[in-house]
Amino acid sequence: MPIKQKIVAIMIAVSIFIVILELVRKRKLREEYSWLWLLTGTILIILTVWYDLLVQITRFIGAALPTSTIFLFAIIFLMLVCIQFSVKISTLTNQLKDLTQELALLKAAMPSEEKKDFFNN
């Protein structure tokens, strides 16, 4: 792999690392969503630095260029992240549904005067 590509790939991987860790440090990103990014950044660096491994994998999957292998891994990673999000969204949707229902039932049990103090409807 040309040296320029290697440098770019490593720079991207390191940037991802730094950004993700910073977001977690600042508590803007939960750890449960960070690990997949950190794992991918790690794999990206390993594959870039350990060229022989990259070539072996390239041969194994039948790709023409090592660069293709890196792109493939990037795509797989994005798919995994999306699956993680879909699962989490499903959980949140269920929780939101349960909360909305509980709230509706609670509101119905409140006397009207109290209700006016708490709610708009």
Add this chain to the structure above:
Amino acid sequence: MRSDTLIIIPAFNEENKIRQVIHSAKQLYPEIDIAVINDGSSDATAKLAEKAGAVVLSHSFNMGYGVSLQTGYKYAVLRGYRYVVQMDGDGQHDPAGIKTLLDILKNNAADIVLGSRFLGHNDYSTSIYRLTGIRLFRLVLKLLSGSDIKDVTTGFQAMNRKVLNVFVTDLFPCDYPDADVILMLSRLGFTIKEAPVTMYPNNEGKSMHGNPLNAVYYIFKMVLSMFLTKMRKY
């Protein structure tokens, strides 16, 4: 003495119809309690329903028909009702059908009774698209359970406490519940019966399925859900 039966009516922006729906039900069955589930309406549905004498359960936002039904079920179980009748808030279901459904239910002839527009006499002809969808689900249901139910997407139903206890759990599919619910009940061993009821066309042309894309998703979801329901362990 409080009623052992509750009528639940999910409603989303039905200020034009809801009073009439409640009044006509109350006229025929003054002894039955009515709960309207206000699914995040932006109009006067909640206020009008309350004035008409119904208990109103209000969602903070629009959650959909299936969630609204489940809120009604949860309320019924909370308050100890033995029987629940569900009907639409847009006046499509003739309240005279409530007696038909409850008679079968209270005689223990079934755990759930589905009000069918195809068994009785109806002026109301379903659109070709809906009919195709219904026929498809009917076929899949027959294939997967041997059931001969004709109106597999009816929202006019009556059920007993045993069914309610299942519907208040996560087993109930809140995303467009229809034929897949019938399949699930059949797998759980409940007795399902169909009875003729009268339905009227929706004049305002509103459909809960909205645009054609939603309709496509609905068909996909129903078929997928039925096959998965068949595969699940109950």
